[in-house]
Amino acid sequence: MKFTLFIFLLLHVYASLRASIVNPEAYMNFIEYCQFLRYPVTPYWVTTPDGYILNLFRIGKKHSKTFNKGTPIFMQHGLVDSSDDWIINDEDLAPGFILVNLGYDIWFGNTRGNHHSRNHTTLNPNTDPLFWNYTWNEMAEYDIPTEINFVLNFTGYQKLVYIGHSQGTTIIMAHLIEHPEFASKLAVSILLAPIATVMHQTSKVLADANHPEFFDLMAMFGIDEVFKKDSLIMPWVCEYLNLVCKDVVDMIADSDGNVDNNERLDVIMGHYPSSDSLKNIKMWSQMALYKEPRMQKFDYEDPIKNYEIYGSAKPPVYNLTSLTSNFGLFGGEYDRLGDQVDVQWLKSQIVNANIMWYKDDYPLGHGTFMWFKNSTWFNDVISLIKKVV
Numbered sequence: 001m002k003f004t005l006f007i008f009l010l011l012h013v014y015a016s017l018r019a020s021i022v023n024p025e026a027y028m029n030f031i032e033y034c035q036f037l038r039y040p041v042t043p044y045w046v047t048t049p050d051g052y053i054l055n056l057f058r059i060g061k062k063h064s065k066t067f068n069k070g071t072p073i074f075m076q077h078g079l080v081d082s083s084d085d086w087i088i089n090d091e092d093l094a095p096g097f098i099l100v101n102l103g104y105d106i107w108f109g110n111t112r113g114n115h116h117s118r119n120h121t122t123l124n125p126n127t128d129p130l131f132w133n134y135t136w137n138e139m140a141e142y143d144i145p146t147e148i149n150f151v152l153n154f155t156g157y158q159k160l161v162y163i164g165h166s167q168g169t170t171i172i173m174a175h176l177i178e179h180p181e182f183a184s185k186l187a188v189s190i191l192l193a194p195i196a197t198v199m200h201q202t203s204k205v206l207a208d209a210n211h212p213e214f215f216d217l218m219a220m221f222g223i224d225e226v227f228k229k230d231s232l233i234m235p236w237v238c239e240y241l242n243l244v245c246k247d248v249v250d251m252i253a254d255s256d257g258n259v260d261n262n263e264r265l266d267v268i269m270g271h272y273p274s275s276d277s278l279k280n281i282k283m284w285s286q287m288a289l290y291k292e293p294r295m296q297k298f299d300y301e302d303p304i305k306n307y308e309i310y311g312s313a314k315p316p317v318y319n320l321t322s323l324t325s326n327f328g329l330f331g332g333e334y335d336r337l338g339d340q341v342d343v344q345w346l347k348s349q350i351v352n353a354n355i356m357w358y359k360d361d362y363p364l365g366h367g368t369f370m371w372f373k374n375s376t377w378f379n380d381v382i383s384l385i386k387k388v389v
Protein backbone atom coordinates (compact mmCIF):
# COMPACT_ATOMS: atom_id res chain seq x y z
CA MET A 1 0.00 0.00 0.00
CA LYS A 2 2.73 2.41 1.02
CA PHE A 3 4.61 1.50 -2.14
CA THR A 4 1.59 2.22 -4.34
CA LEU A 5 1.22 5.57 -2.67
CA PHE A 6 4.87 6.31 -3.29
CA ILE A 7 4.56 5.45 -6.97
CA PHE A 8 1.44 7.56 -7.21
CA LEU A 9 3.18 10.55 -5.67
CA LEU A 10 6.16 10.07 -7.92
CA LEU A 11 3.96 10.05 -11.00
CA HIS A 12 2.19 13.13 -9.74
CA VAL A 13 5.45 14.98 -9.29
CA TYR A 14 6.59 13.81 -12.71
CA ALA A 15 3.37 15.01 -14.35
CA SER A 16 3.40 18.43 -12.70
CA LEU A 17 7.08 18.93 -13.41
CA ARG A 18 6.49 18.08 -17.04
CA ALA A 19 3.49 20.37 -17.30
CA SER A 20 5.22 23.27 -15.60
CA ILE A 21 8.68 23.10 -17.05
CA VAL A 22 8.53 21.77 -20.58
CA ASN A 23 7.35 24.18 -23.19
CA PRO A 24 3.86 22.95 -24.22
CA GLU A 25 4.73 23.71 -27.84
CA ALA A 26 6.77 20.49 -27.79
CA TYR A 27 3.55 18.47 -27.55
CA MET A 28 1.38 20.38 -30.01
CA ASN A 29 0.83 18.79 -33.38
CA PHE A 30 1.25 20.81 -36.59
CA ILE A 31 -2.33 22.10 -36.67
CA GLU A 32 -2.54 22.86 -32.95
CA TYR A 33 0.72 24.77 -33.10
CA CYS A 34 -0.35 26.90 -36.10
CA GLN A 35 -3.65 27.67 -34.40
CA PHE A 36 -1.88 28.50 -31.14
CA LEU A 37 0.20 31.12 -33.00
CA ARG A 38 -2.84 32.28 -35.03
CA TYR A 39 -1.84 31.07 -38.48
CA PRO A 40 -4.60 29.65 -40.71
CA VAL A 41 -3.83 26.04 -41.62
CA THR A 42 -5.50 23.36 -43.77
CA PRO A 43 -4.44 19.71 -44.15
CA TYR A 44 -4.89 17.87 -47.46
CA TRP A 45 -4.44 14.21 -48.32
CA VAL A 46 -3.23 12.84 -51.62
CA THR A 47 -2.77 9.23 -52.74
CA THR A 48 0.28 8.10 -54.70
CA PRO A 49 -0.03 5.63 -57.60
CA ASP A 50 1.40 2.94 -55.27
CA GLY A 51 -1.22 3.58 -52.60
CA TYR A 52 0.52 5.74 -49.97
CA ILE A 53 -1.75 8.38 -48.45
CA LEU A 54 0.33 11.50 -47.91
CA ASN A 55 -0.45 14.55 -45.86
CA LEU A 56 0.15 18.11 -47.08
CA PHE A 57 -0.33 21.35 -45.17
CA ARG A 58 -1.02 24.86 -46.40
CA ILE A 59 -0.63 27.84 -44.06
CA GLY A 60 -1.58 31.52 -44.31
CA LYS A 61 -0.26 34.76 -42.83
CA LYS A 62 -0.47 35.32 -39.06
CA HIS A 63 -3.89 36.67 -37.95
CA SER A 64 -5.24 36.24 -41.48
CA LYS A 65 -8.43 34.33 -42.32
CA THR A 66 -7.43 33.49 -45.87
CA PHE A 67 -4.40 32.06 -47.64
CA ASN A 68 -1.88 34.10 -49.62
CA LYS A 69 -2.13 34.26 -53.40
CA GLY A 70 0.60 34.08 -56.00
CA THR A 71 3.11 31.46 -57.09
CA PRO A 72 3.04 28.69 -54.46
CA ILE A 73 6.15 27.67 -52.54
CA PHE A 74 6.44 23.96 -51.76
CA MET A 75 8.70 23.06 -48.82
CA GLN A 76 10.00 19.49 -48.62
CA HIS A 77 11.62 18.22 -45.42
CA GLY A 78 14.60 15.84 -45.17
CA LEU A 79 15.49 12.41 -43.78
CA VAL A 80 13.49 11.17 -40.73
CA ASP A 81 11.87 14.58 -40.65
CA SER A 82 8.47 16.17 -41.31
CA SER A 83 6.66 19.39 -42.21
CA ASP A 84 6.94 20.39 -38.54
CA ASP A 85 10.59 21.34 -38.81
CA TRP A 86 9.84 24.27 -41.15
CA ILE A 87 7.80 26.00 -38.43
CA ILE A 88 9.12 24.73 -35.12
CA ASN A 89 12.07 27.09 -34.61
CA ASP A 90 11.24 30.33 -32.73
CA GLU A 91 8.44 32.02 -34.65
CA ASP A 92 10.64 34.80 -36.10
CA LEU A 93 13.27 32.23 -37.12
CA ALA A 94 11.09 29.51 -38.69
CA PRO A 95 11.52 29.40 -42.50
CA GLY A 96 7.84 28.56 -43.12
CA PHE A 97 6.57 31.44 -40.97
CA ILE A 98 9.11 33.92 -42.36
CA LEU A 99 8.00 33.19 -45.93
CA VAL A 100 4.27 33.14 -45.26
CA ASN A 101 4.46 36.48 -43.44
CA LEU A 102 6.23 37.92 -46.51
CA GLY A 103 3.04 37.09 -48.43
CA TYR A 104 3.93 33.81 -50.19
CA ASP A 105 1.48 30.91 -50.54
CA ILE A 106 3.19 28.22 -48.45
CA TRP A 107 2.70 24.45 -48.74
CA PHE A 108 4.51 21.65 -46.89
CA GLY A 109 5.00 18.08 -48.10
CA ASN A 110 5.27 14.95 -45.93
CA THR A 111 6.92 11.92 -47.50
CA ARG A 112 5.64 8.36 -47.04
CA GLY A 113 6.00 6.80 -43.60
CA ASN A 114 6.60 9.91 -41.51
CA HIS A 115 4.17 10.59 -38.65
CA HIS A 116 1.83 12.61 -40.88
CA SER A 117 1.91 10.15 -43.79
CA ARG A 118 1.65 6.76 -42.03
CA ASN A 119 -1.23 5.48 -44.11
CA HIS A 120 -1.94 3.47 -47.25
CA THR A 121 -4.98 2.36 -49.23
CA THR A 122 -4.37 -1.37 -48.53
CA LEU A 123 -1.31 -1.75 -46.25
CA ASN A 124 -1.39 -1.17 -42.51
CA PRO A 125 1.86 0.43 -41.28
CA ASN A 126 1.53 -1.33 -37.91
CA THR A 127 1.01 -4.84 -39.22
CA ASP A 128 2.17 -5.06 -42.86
CA PRO A 129 5.97 -5.10 -43.29
CA LEU A 130 5.37 -4.35 -46.98
CA PHE A 131 4.27 -0.82 -46.03
CA TRP A 132 7.92 -0.17 -45.10
CA ASN A 133 9.33 -1.62 -48.34
CA TYR A 134 10.56 1.70 -49.70
CA THR A 135 13.53 4.09 -49.90
CA TRP A 136 13.87 7.65 -51.14
CA ASN A 137 13.83 6.20 -54.67
CA GLU A 138 10.06 5.71 -54.34
CA MET A 139 9.62 9.13 -52.71
CA ALA A 140 11.31 10.62 -55.79
CA GLU A 141 9.24 8.55 -58.22
CA TYR A 142 5.81 8.88 -56.57
CA ASP A 143 5.60 11.31 -53.62
CA ILE A 144 7.16 14.28 -55.39
CA PRO A 145 4.84 14.40 -58.45
CA THR A 146 1.71 13.44 -56.48
CA GLU A 147 2.16 16.29 -54.01
CA ILE A 148 3.40 18.93 -56.44
CA ASN A 149 0.73 18.16 -59.06
CA PHE A 150 -1.90 18.51 -56.35
CA VAL A 151 -0.61 21.95 -55.29
CA LEU A 152 -0.42 23.20 -58.90
CA ASN A 153 -3.85 21.87 -59.77
CA PHE A 154 -5.35 23.28 -56.56
CA THR A 155 -3.88 26.77 -56.96
CA GLY A 156 -4.14 26.94 -60.76
CA TYR A 157 -0.46 27.81 -61.24
CA GLN A 158 1.81 26.26 -63.90
CA LYS A 159 4.96 26.45 -61.77
CA LEU A 160 5.98 26.61 -58.14
CA VAL A 161 9.10 27.33 -56.12
CA TYR A 162 10.54 24.17 -54.58
CA ILE A 163 12.54 24.39 -51.36
CA GLY A 164 14.07 21.12 -50.19
CA HIS A 165 16.22 20.29 -47.19
CA SER A 166 18.65 17.33 -47.16
CA GLN A 167 16.85 14.25 -48.55
CA GLY A 168 14.27 16.75 -49.86
CA THR A 169 16.99 17.92 -52.28
CA THR A 170 17.96 14.37 -53.28
CA ILE A 171 14.42 13.36 -54.27
CA ILE A 172 13.69 16.41 -56.43
CA MET A 173 16.95 15.89 -58.36
CA ALA A 174 16.19 12.17 -58.76
CA HIS A 175 12.70 12.91 -60.05
CA LEU A 176 13.94 15.52 -62.52
CA ILE A 177 16.61 13.15 -63.83
CA GLU A 178 14.09 10.40 -64.56
CA HIS A 179 11.34 12.78 -65.72
CA PRO A 180 13.00 15.79 -67.38
CA GLU A 181 9.61 17.17 -68.48
CA PHE A 182 8.82 17.84 -64.80
CA ALA A 183 11.22 20.80 -64.95
CA SER A 184 8.46 22.87 -66.57
CA LYS A 185 6.62 22.82 -63.20
CA LEU A 186 9.45 24.34 -61.16
CA ALA A 187 10.42 28.03 -61.24
CA VAL A 188 13.51 27.13 -59.24
CA SER A 189 14.62 24.29 -56.95
CA ILE A 190 16.24 25.74 -53.84
CA LEU A 191 18.44 23.08 -52.28
CA LEU A 192 19.34 23.55 -48.60
CA ALA A 193 22.11 21.22 -47.41
CA PRO A 194 22.07 19.57 -50.87
CA ILE A 195 22.79 15.87 -51.05
CA ALA A 196 23.61 13.75 -54.10
CA THR A 197 26.41 11.80 -52.43
CA VAL A 198 27.37 11.45 -48.75
CA MET A 199 30.77 9.92 -49.43
CA HIS A 200 32.57 12.45 -47.21
CA GLN A 201 29.98 12.54 -44.44
CA THR A 202 31.29 12.27 -40.87
CA SER A 203 28.04 11.86 -38.96
CA LYS A 204 28.45 9.19 -36.27
CA VAL A 205 24.92 7.96 -36.77
CA LEU A 206 25.42 6.94 -40.42
CA ALA A 207 28.77 5.44 -39.50
CA ASP A 208 27.14 3.35 -36.77
CA ALA A 209 24.39 2.23 -39.11
CA ASN A 210 27.10 1.00 -41.45
CA HIS A 211 27.51 -2.21 -39.49
CA PRO A 212 25.74 -5.08 -41.27
CA GLU A 213 25.00 -6.62 -37.85
CA PHE A 214 22.79 -3.64 -37.08
CA PHE A 215 20.47 -4.52 -39.97
CA ASP A 216 20.60 -8.25 -39.18
CA LEU A 217 19.61 -7.50 -35.62
CA MET A 218 16.72 -5.27 -36.69
CA ALA A 219 15.55 -7.94 -39.16
CA MET A 220 15.74 -10.58 -36.42
CA PHE A 221 13.36 -8.56 -34.28
CA GLY A 222 11.10 -7.94 -37.26
CA ILE A 223 11.63 -4.18 -37.10
CA ASP A 224 10.82 -2.42 -40.39
CA GLU A 225 10.17 1.03 -38.99
CA VAL A 226 12.59 3.35 -37.24
CA PHE A 227 12.09 6.48 -35.11
CA LYS A 228 8.44 5.83 -34.39
CA LYS A 229 7.04 8.92 -32.72
CA ASP A 230 7.48 8.98 -28.96
CA SER A 231 7.08 12.66 -28.38
CA LEU A 232 6.22 12.34 -24.68
CA ILE A 233 9.74 11.48 -23.66
CA MET A 234 12.18 13.33 -25.88
CA PRO A 235 11.29 16.95 -24.97
CA TRP A 236 11.37 16.12 -21.30
CA VAL A 237 14.80 14.58 -21.64
CA CYS A 238 15.99 17.65 -23.56
CA GLU A 239 14.58 20.07 -21.03
CA TYR A 240 16.61 18.45 -18.26
CA LEU A 241 19.59 17.32 -20.20
CA ASN A 242 20.05 20.07 -22.72
CA LEU A 243 23.62 19.03 -23.23
CA VAL A 244 22.65 15.49 -24.13
CA CYS A 245 20.30 16.66 -26.87
CA LYS A 246 22.87 19.09 -28.15
CA ASP A 247 25.26 16.18 -28.43
CA VAL A 248 22.70 14.15 -30.33
CA VAL A 249 22.17 16.93 -32.84
CA ASP A 250 25.89 17.41 -33.02
CA MET A 251 26.45 13.75 -33.61
CA ILE A 252 23.79 13.45 -36.31
CA ALA A 253 24.71 16.39 -38.38
CA ASP A 254 26.24 19.56 -36.99
CA SER A 255 29.94 19.74 -36.24
CA ASP A 256 29.48 23.05 -34.43
CA GLY A 257 26.31 22.67 -32.34
CA ASN A 258 26.68 26.27 -31.13
CA VAL A 259 25.20 27.59 -34.36
CA ASP A 260 21.92 25.80 -33.56
CA ASN A 261 19.15 27.43 -31.56
CA ASN A 262 19.81 25.23 -28.53
CA GLU A 263 17.28 26.96 -26.30
CA ARG A 264 14.62 25.61 -28.61
CA LEU A 265 15.84 22.01 -28.48
CA ASP A 266 13.12 20.77 -26.12
CA VAL A 267 10.45 21.82 -28.63
CA ILE A 268 12.45 20.62 -31.63
CA MET A 269 12.94 17.18 -30.08
CA GLY A 270 9.16 16.96 -29.52
CA HIS A 271 8.83 16.98 -33.33
CA TYR A 272 12.02 15.36 -34.55
CA PRO A 273 12.94 12.70 -35.58
CA SER A 274 9.95 11.25 -37.41
CA SER A 275 9.34 7.66 -38.50
CA ASP A 276 10.89 6.11 -41.60
CA SER A 277 11.59 2.70 -43.11
CA LEU A 278 14.61 0.70 -42.05
CA LYS A 279 15.19 0.09 -45.78
CA ASN A 280 15.69 3.82 -46.32
CA ILE A 281 18.21 4.03 -43.46
CA LYS A 282 19.97 1.04 -45.02
CA MET A 283 20.07 2.95 -48.30
CA TRP A 284 21.73 5.95 -46.61
CA SER A 285 24.30 3.73 -44.97
CA GLN A 286 25.04 2.16 -48.39
CA MET A 287 25.53 5.67 -49.77
CA ALA A 288 28.04 6.46 -47.03
CA LEU A 289 30.08 3.43 -48.11
CA TYR A 290 30.44 4.17 -51.82
CA LYS A 291 34.08 4.26 -52.85
CA GLU A 292 33.47 6.97 -55.43
CA PRO A 293 30.94 9.80 -55.47
CA ARG A 294 27.76 8.81 -57.28
CA MET A 295 24.02 8.95 -56.91
CA GLN A 296 22.38 5.59 -57.55
CA LYS A 297 19.37 3.46 -56.68
CA PHE A 298 19.04 1.06 -53.76
CA ASP A 299 21.49 -1.84 -53.95
CA TYR A 300 19.93 -5.24 -53.16
CA GLU A 301 23.51 -6.42 -52.60
CA ASP A 302 22.86 -9.43 -54.80
CA PRO A 303 23.47 -9.22 -58.59
CA ILE A 304 20.59 -11.58 -59.36
CA LYS A 305 18.11 -9.60 -57.25
CA ASN A 306 19.38 -6.36 -58.77
CA TYR A 307 18.95 -7.88 -62.23
CA GLU A 308 15.39 -8.94 -61.43
CA ILE A 309 14.46 -5.44 -60.31
CA TYR A 310 16.61 -3.17 -62.49
CA GLY A 311 17.58 -5.36 -65.45
CA SER A 312 21.25 -4.91 -64.51
CA ALA A 313 23.55 -6.51 -61.95
CA LYS A 314 24.35 -3.13 -60.46
CA PRO A 315 21.80 -0.49 -59.43
CA PRO A 316 21.25 2.24 -62.05
CA VAL A 317 23.09 5.52 -61.51
CA TYR A 318 21.21 8.85 -61.61
CA ASN A 319 22.79 11.00 -64.31
CA LEU A 320 23.21 14.42 -62.69
CA THR A 321 24.65 15.85 -65.90
CA SER A 322 21.23 15.56 -67.50
CA LEU A 323 19.72 18.14 -65.10
CA THR A 324 18.88 21.35 -66.95
CA SER A 325 16.46 23.44 -64.84
CA ASN A 326 17.04 26.30 -62.36
CA PHE A 327 18.77 25.59 -59.05
CA GLY A 328 19.98 27.43 -55.96
CA LEU A 329 22.52 25.57 -53.79
CA PHE A 330 23.02 26.45 -50.12
CA GLY A 331 25.72 24.44 -48.29
CA GLY A 332 26.94 24.68 -44.68
CA GLU A 333 30.46 24.81 -43.34
CA TYR A 334 29.57 22.71 -40.26
CA ASP A 335 27.42 20.18 -42.09
CA ARG A 336 28.50 16.59 -41.35
CA LEU A 337 25.99 14.99 -43.74
CA GLY A 338 26.12 17.43 -46.64
CA ASP A 339 29.90 17.84 -46.51
CA GLN A 340 31.33 20.80 -48.47
CA VAL A 341 33.44 18.46 -50.64
CA ASP A 342 30.31 16.54 -51.65
CA VAL A 343 28.38 19.75 -52.35
CA GLN A 344 31.25 20.92 -54.56
CA TRP A 345 31.17 17.59 -56.38
CA LEU A 346 27.43 17.99 -56.98
CA LYS A 347 28.04 21.44 -58.45
CA SER A 348 30.74 20.01 -60.73
CA GLN A 349 28.25 17.42 -62.05
CA ILE A 350 25.26 19.62 -62.83
CA VAL A 351 27.05 21.48 -65.61
CA ASN A 352 23.92 21.74 -67.77
CA ALA A 353 21.74 23.13 -64.98
CA ASN A 354 21.18 26.84 -64.52
CA ILE A 355 22.80 27.49 -61.14
CA MET A 356 21.19 30.74 -60.02
CA TRP A 357 22.84 30.74 -56.60
CA TYR A 358 25.75 28.83 -55.12
CA LYS A 359 27.43 29.11 -51.74
CA ASP A 360 28.77 26.15 -49.77
CA ASP A 361 30.19 27.81 -46.67
CA TYR A 362 27.32 29.31 -44.73
CA PRO A 363 28.13 29.07 -40.99
CA LEU A 364 25.52 26.33 -40.61
CA GLY A 365 25.31 22.62 -39.80
CA HIS A 366 22.89 20.16 -41.38
CA GLY A 367 20.09 20.69 -38.87
CA THR A 368 20.90 24.40 -38.56
CA PHE A 369 19.17 25.02 -41.88
CA MET A 370 15.97 24.41 -39.89
CA TRP A 371 17.14 25.28 -36.36
CA PHE A 372 19.28 28.39 -36.94
CA LYS A 373 19.58 31.17 -34.39
CA ASN A 374 21.05 33.70 -36.84
CA SER A 375 18.75 34.28 -39.80
CA THR A 376 21.10 36.39 -41.94
CA TRP A 377 21.74 33.53 -44.40
CA PHE A 378 18.02 33.18 -45.11
CA ASN A 379 18.00 36.59 -46.82
CA ASP A 380 19.82 34.91 -49.71
CA VAL A 381 16.96 32.42 -50.05
CA ILE A 382 14.44 35.27 -50.08
CA SER A 383 16.45 37.18 -52.71
CA LEU A 384 16.53 34.11 -54.93
CA ILE A 385 12.76 33.63 -54.62
CA LYS A 386 12.25 37.30 -55.56
CA LYS A 387 14.28 36.75 -58.73
CA VAL A 388 11.90 34.10 -60.06
CA VAL A 389 8.42 35.13 -58.89
Ligand SMILES: *[C@@H]1O[C@H](CO)[C@@H](O)[C@H](O)[C@H]1NC(C)=O
Pocket residue numbers: 053119120121
Ligand atom coordinates in the same frame (compact mmCIF):
# COMPACT_ATOMS: atom_id res chain seq x y z
C1 LIG B 1 -6.09 5.99 -43.62
O1 LIG B 1 -6.77 6.13 -44.85
C2 LIG B 1 -8.04 5.55 -44.88
C3 LIG B 1 -8.55 5.60 -46.30
O2 LIG B 1 -8.57 6.92 -46.80
C4 LIG B 1 -8.94 6.27 -43.88
O3 LIG B 1 -10.21 5.68 -43.85
C5 LIG B 1 -8.30 6.18 -42.49
O4 LIG B 1 -9.03 6.95 -41.58
C6 LIG B 1 -6.87 6.68 -42.52
N1 LIG B 1 -6.24 6.40 -41.25
C7 LIG B 1 -5.58 7.32 -40.56
C8 LIG B 1 -4.97 6.86 -39.28
O5 LIG B 1 -5.46 8.47 -40.95
Ligand SMILES: *[C@@H]1O[C@H](CO)[C@@H](O)[C@H](O)[C@H]1NC(C)=O
Pocket residue numbers: 130133134309
Ligand atom coordinates in the same frame (compact mmCIF):
# COMPACT_ATOMS: atom_id res chain seq x y z
C1 LIG C 1 9.75 -4.24 -52.47
O1 LIG C 1 9.88 -3.18 -53.39
C2 LIG C 1 10.66 -3.49 -54.53
C3 LIG C 1 10.90 -2.21 -55.30
O2 LIG C 1 9.72 -1.58 -55.63
C4 LIG C 1 9.95 -4.57 -55.32
O3 LIG C 1 10.68 -4.89 -56.48
C5 LIG C 1 9.80 -5.80 -54.44
O4 LIG C 1 9.08 -6.79 -55.13
C6 LIG C 1 9.08 -5.45 -53.14
N1 LIG C 1 9.15 -6.57 -52.23
C7 LIG C 1 8.10 -7.33 -51.98
C8 LIG C 1 8.32 -8.44 -51.02
O5 LIG C 1 7.01 -7.11 -52.48
Ligand SMILES: *[C@@H]1O[C@H](CO)[C@@H](O)[C@H](O)[C@H]1NC(C)=O
Pocket residue numbers: 149150153154
Ligand atom coordinates in the same frame (compact mmCIF):
# COMPACT_ATOMS: atom_id res chain seq x y z
C1 LIG D 1 -7.82 19.28 -59.93
O1 LIG D 1 -8.69 20.24 -59.38
C2 LIG D 1 -10.06 20.03 -59.70
C3 LIG D 1 -10.87 21.23 -59.19
O2 LIG D 1 -10.18 21.97 -58.25
C4 LIG D 1 -10.53 18.72 -59.11
O3 LIG D 1 -11.87 18.49 -59.45
C5 LIG D 1 -9.64 17.59 -59.63
O4 LIG D 1 -9.99 16.38 -59.00
C6 LIG D 1 -8.18 17.90 -59.37
N1 LIG D 1 -7.34 16.88 -59.96
C7 LIG D 1 -6.35 16.32 -59.29
C8 LIG D 1 -5.56 15.31 -60.05
O5 LIG D 1 -6.09 16.60 -58.14
Ligand SMILES: *[C@@H]1O[C@H](CO)[C@@H](O)[C@H](O)[C@H]1NC(C)=O
Pocket residue numbers: 319320321322352
Ligand atom coordinates in the same frame (compact mmCIF):
# COMPACT_ATOMS: atom_id res chain seq x y z
C1 LIG E 1 24.29 11.90 -68.92
O1 LIG E 1 23.62 13.00 -69.47
C2 LIG E 1 24.41 13.74 -70.39
C3 LIG E 1 23.65 15.00 -70.77
O2 LIG E 1 22.36 14.70 -71.14
C4 LIG E 1 24.76 12.86 -71.55
O3 LIG E 1 25.58 13.57 -72.47
C5 LIG E 1 25.52 11.64 -71.07
O4 LIG E 1 25.73 10.74 -72.13
C6 LIG E 1 24.70 10.92 -69.98
N1 LIG E 1 25.54 9.89 -69.40
C7 LIG E 1 25.12 8.64 -69.32
C8 LIG E 1 26.07 7.69 -68.67
O5 LIG E 1 24.04 8.28 -69.73
Ligand SMILES: *[C@@H]1O[C@H](CO)[C@@H](O)[C@H](O)[C@H]1NC(C)=O
Pocket residue numbers: 363374375376377
Ligand atom coordinates in the same frame (compact mmCIF):
# COMPACT_ATOMS: atom_id res chain seq x y z
C1 LIG F 1 24.89 36.41 -38.27
O1 LIG F 1 25.45 35.89 -39.46
C2 LIG F 1 26.06 36.89 -40.27
C3 LIG F 1 26.45 36.25 -41.60
O2 LIG F 1 26.93 34.97 -41.46
C4 LIG F 1 27.25 37.50 -39.53
O3 LIG F 1 27.86 38.48 -40.33
C5 LIG F 1 26.73 38.12 -38.23
O4 LIG F 1 27.81 38.59 -37.49
C6 LIG F 1 25.96 37.09 -37.42
N1 LIG F 1 25.33 37.75 -36.29
C7 LIG F 1 25.50 37.35 -35.04
C8 LIG F 1 24.74 38.11 -33.99
O5 LIG F 1 26.20 36.39 -34.76
